[in-house]
Amino acid sequence: MAGCCFYAGYPITPATEIMEIMARDLPRAGGIFIQMEDEIASLGAVIGASLAGAKSMTATSGPGFSLMQEHIGFACMAEVPCVIADIMRAGPSTGLPTQASQSDVMQARWGTHGDHPIIALAPSSVYECLELTVQAFNLSERYRTPIILLIDEAVAHMREGIVLPSPGDIEIEERPHPTVPPEWYIPYADPGTGVPPMSAFGDGYRYHVTGLYHDVRGYPTIRADEVEPLIHRLFSKISRDFDHLQWFDSYYTEDARITVIAYGCVSRAALRAIKEAREKGLKVGLIKLKVIWPFMHCTIAKILENSPKVLVPEINFGQISREVKRVNQGKCEVATLNKVDGTILTPPEILRKLEEMYS
Amino acid sequence: MRETTHLVHKYLRSSKRFPHIWCAGCGIGIFMQSLIRVIDQKEYSKDDVVLISGIGCSGRLPVYVDFNTLHTTHGRALTFATGIKLAKPRLKVIAIMGDGDAIAIGGNHFIHAARRNVEIASFVINNQVYGMTGGQCSPTTPDGTITASSPYGNLEPDFNICRLAEAAGATFVGRATVYHTRLLEQLIGKAFEKKGFAMVEVVSQCVTYPGRTFGPDPAVAMMKWQRDNSITVAQASKLSEAERQGKIEIGILVDKERPTYHEEYQKLLRKKPKV
Amino acid sequence: MNKVEIYRGWCKKCGICIAFCPEAVLEADEALYPTVKDPEKCNGCRLCEMRCPDFAIVVYRNEESYPETDSSPGK
Numbered sequence: 166m167a168g169c170c171f172y173a174g175y176p177i178t179p180a181t182e183i184m185e186i187m188a189r190d191l192p193r194a195g196g197i198f199i200q201m202e203d204e205i206a207s208l209g210a211v212i213g214a215s216l217a218g219a220k221s222m223t224a225t226s227g228p229g230f231s232l233m234q235e236h237i238g239f240a241c242m243a244e245v246p247c248v249i250a251d252i253m254r255a256g257p258s259t260g261l262p263t264q265a266s267q268s269d270v271m272q273a274r275w276g277t278h279g280d281h282p283i284i285a286l287a288p289s290s291v292y293e294c295l296e297l298t299v300q301a302f303n304l305s306e307r308y309r310t311p312i313i314l315l316i317d318e319a320v321a322h323m324r325e326g327i328v329l330p331s332p333g334d335i336e337i338e339e340r341p342h343p344t345v346p347p348e349w350y351i352p353y354a355d356p357g358t359g360v361p362p363m364s365a366f367g368d369g370y371r372y373h374v375t376g377l378y379h380d381v382r383g384y385p386t387i388r389a390d391e392v393e394p395l396i397h398r399l400f401s402k403i404s405r406d407f408d409h410l411q412w413f414d415s416y417y418t419e420d421a422r423i424t425v426i427a428y429g430c431v432s433r434a435a436l437r438a439i440k441e442a443r444e445k446g447l448k449v450g451l452i453k454l455k456v457i458w459p460f461m462h463c464t465i466a467k468i469l470e471n472s473p474k475v476l477v478p479e480i481n482f483g484q485i486s487r488e489v490k491r492v493n494q495g496k497c498e499v500a501t502l503n504k505v506d507g508t509i510l511t512p513p514e515i516l517r518k519l520e521e522m523y524s
Numbered sequence: 525m526r527e528t529t530h531l532v533h534k535y536l537r538s539s540k541r542f543p544h545i546w547c548a549g550c551g552i553g554i555f556m557q558s559l560i561r562v563i564d565q566k567e568y569s570k571d572d573v574v575l576i577s578g579i580g581c582s583g584r585l586p587v588y589v590d591f592n593t594l595h596t597t598h599g600r601a602l603t604f605a606t607g608i609k610l611a612k613p614r615l616k617v618i619a620i621m622g623d624g625d626a627i628a629i630g631g632n633h634f635i636h637a638a639r640r641n642v643e644i645a646s647f648v649i650n651n652q653v654y655g656m657t658g659g660q661c662s663p664t665t666p667d668g669t670i671t672a673s674s675p676y677g678n679l680e681p682d683f684n685i686c687r688l689a690e691a692a693g694a695t696f697v698g699r700a701t702v703y704h705t706r707l708l709e710q711l712i713g714k715a716f717e718k719k720g721f722a723m724v725e726v727v728s729q730c731v732t733y734p735g736r737t738f739g740p741d742p743a744v745a746m747m748k749w750q751r752d753n754s755i756t757v758a759q760a761s762k763l764s765e766a767e768r769q770g771k772i773e774i775g776i777l778v779d780k781e782r783p784t785y786h787e788e789y790q791k792l793l794r795k796k797p798k799v
Numbered sequence: 800m801n802k803v804e805i806y807r808g809w810c811k812k813c814g815i816c817i818a819f820c821p822e823a824v825l826e827a828d829e830a831l832y833p834t835v836k837d838p839e840k841c842n843g844c845r846l847c848e849m850r851c852p853d854f855a856i857v858v859y860r861n862e863e864s865y866p867e868t869d870s871s872p873g874k
């Protein structure tokens with residue numbers, strides 16, 4: 166539905182099903198599927214296909230996501246649209262291949278070396294997997310940047326009924342294409358939006374693509390007056406649109422004395438817990454994050470101002486809670502609830518914590 | 525044959541500063557000239573040629589030439605090449621790698637690209653050293669050689685790149701040195717024509733690191749060494765294993781037909797698979 | 800007669816063209832740049848041109864002695 170026509174991947178639990186479905190369905194849709202020799206190769210092929218004009222994706226889990234980091238940085242630097250689904254399992258190392266986790270939140274943010282902007286989305290239901298995957302492609306095309314889908318194993322393997330939108334109702338975005346003739350094309354010049362138009366290899370606009378810092382023509386440079394504008398543009402093309410990336414759902418937050426901030430499968434348990442708490446008369450609410458990176462500072466700051474207490478439950482040692490605390494700066498009390506035993510947080514566990522905090 | 529002046533005007537990027545960055549007498553420049561001369565002979569449209577490289581001195585080649593050019597990550601050129609070729613099969617996809625690039629860090633991609641038989645014309649510039657990082661030993665550095673990372677002599681035996689490509693299933697395998705420019709151009713031409721994964725090992729000189737032990741005129745001395753130590757495939761077939769030791773076997777080592785990944789995939793698409 | 804031209808701006812004085820010219824047409828000058836010592840002797844083989852890593856030497860052949868049909872590189 167998003168227009169993806171190229172998939173390259175390597176099997177890994179719990180992401181293998183994505184690959185198997187692609188292997189089955191892409192050839193029927195005229196797209197290209199290829200199983201590569203590892204995850205580095207997978208993302209390399211995806212970036213290559215995208216440079217040739219194809220909307221491309223791959224999917225993996227922790228160990229494979231670690232291997233992909235160098236190419237995530239390449240896609241950031243060379244501004245190549247692509248989508249990477251990371252189905253999170255518990256690490257480090259081989260960890261717990263079959264158990265759900267949210268422990269790649271910081272890897273998604275800082276996994277590749279060097280300063281770089283990143284966009285990561287976290288669905289919490291089957292419908293959101295569809296919705297946010299389409300959005301991931303749209304954002305990657307719009308900003309010419311890799312987009313990470315952070316999906317915990319529980320959501321990734323979830324089965325629930327959804328009503329599919331009709332394809333006409335889905336808005337599909339394409340990367341900006343050059344409108345000037347090839348001899349005028351300056352591949353990395355800022356057209357004002359921060360996102361240079363992108364020509365596919367073979368379309369008559371010959372240019373150079375590199376992971377080195379480059380000038381507006383794409384040629385390697387170490388000149389300070391060319392290096393700095395590039396890294397600033399890479400950040401600003403996304404940060405200037407921060408307002409459009411405040412994707413979250415809020416439940417019962419108006420009068421909440423405790424606001425839960427959660428994402429992925431934990432947000433589902435939290436919603437159940439909050440409904441039960443409300444029945445018991447507790448004024449509690451939930452903010453469910455759909456965009457993880459860039460972190461929604463302003464949105465979260467407002468919540469922290471209006472809610473005396475905040476709870477950040479996660480199935481990791483506390484990764485998003487650090488961001489919340491950073492934004493908080495002492496405004497209110499931020500509590501965490503972390504589970505790292507390979508099982509998911511349940512509604513009673515969250516409810517118990519809420520009750521504890523409420524008294 | 526067209527003169528270099530023609531090649532310079534037609535194929536070198538006028539917006540790049542020349543002379544290029546490679547050291548005086550480095551073989552990569554000789555290969556670059558051979559490469560574009562053959563592209564010129566074949567009359568490929570510049571818009572349809574994609575030149576992909578990894579990281580290393582050899583990785584700096586694409587930036588100088590006016591094609592669709594892609595300077596990827598160390599060792600991974602073939603993975604990007606695979607994606608490009610499959611997504612747009614009409615493109616002429618050429619991958620340029622160093623010996624460390626292709627055979628050490630990229631060894632896995634190298635054997636699988638050959639096995640899969642994606643139509644990529646690939647060239648490994650074998651200077652038997654990590655040039656860009658300052659002369660450490662590579663998987664093709666001969667046993668016993670003193671390098672920056674083997675100050676007491678290299679403890680490892682070297683890889684035979686062509687045999688590796690052959691064993692992995694490459695449909696065209698050839699070897700030339702930059703001294704043997706005419707042979708080199710023939711092999712480049714054959715690699716371009718091949719429907720399948722073609723690999724040419726280009727034995728080259730790094731004048732700055734291994735060249736240090738070759739006296740005051742390292743480029744000349746190293747090319748003389750190439751000249752004096754090369755034997756043709758036909759000559760080699762008459763020699764024993766021991767006699768072939770230390771010789772560079774040049775010429776065509778493999779030239780065969782096998783369906784490419786793309787052809788197999790097209791067959792699958794035509795079948796319109798149903799579940 | 801064939802004409803050999805050297806572009807000093809790009810030449811890095813590596814000596815390859817001089818060392819491998821089959822007719823010893825070229826020599827190094829005081830600054831070590833190649834120069835044409837014996838233009839008469841040049842056989843137009845173009846090996847110096849093909850082996851120059853820096854695109855810095857060009858051989859213009861006398862097309863009378865080298866008809867177009869013969870202009871592809873030999874075996």
Ligand SMILES: Cc1ncc(C[n+]2csc(CCOP(=O)(O)OP(=O)(O)O)c2C)c(N)n1
Pocket residue numbers: 579580581582583598621622623624625626649651653654655656657662
């Ligand atoms: C992942 C990674 N590891 C190491 C390097 C550092 N590095 C750059 S070039 C190079 C070796 C180059 O040797 P080779 O591939 O033989 O190319 P040459 O410079 O000899 O042409 C290395 C190790 C790198 N760029 N990336």
Ligand code: SF4
Pocket residue numbers: 545546547549550551552581651655656729730731732733
């Ligand atoms: S270091 Fe060696 S390989 Fe690199 S440009 Fe110099 S001579 Fe060539």
Ligand code: SF4
Pocket residue numbers: 549805809810811812813814815816817833850851852853854855856
């Ligand atoms: S081969 Fe080229 S760079 Fe080297 S000396 Fe001759 S003209 Fe100069």
Ligand code: SF4
Pocket residue numbers: 803819820821822823824825840841842843844845846847848858
């Ligand atoms: S064309 Fe041949 S003979 Fe003439 S100068 Fe060059 S190498 Fe020597």
Ligand SMILES: [Mg+2]
Pocket residue numbers: 580622623624649650651652653654655662
């Ligand atoms: Mg090398």
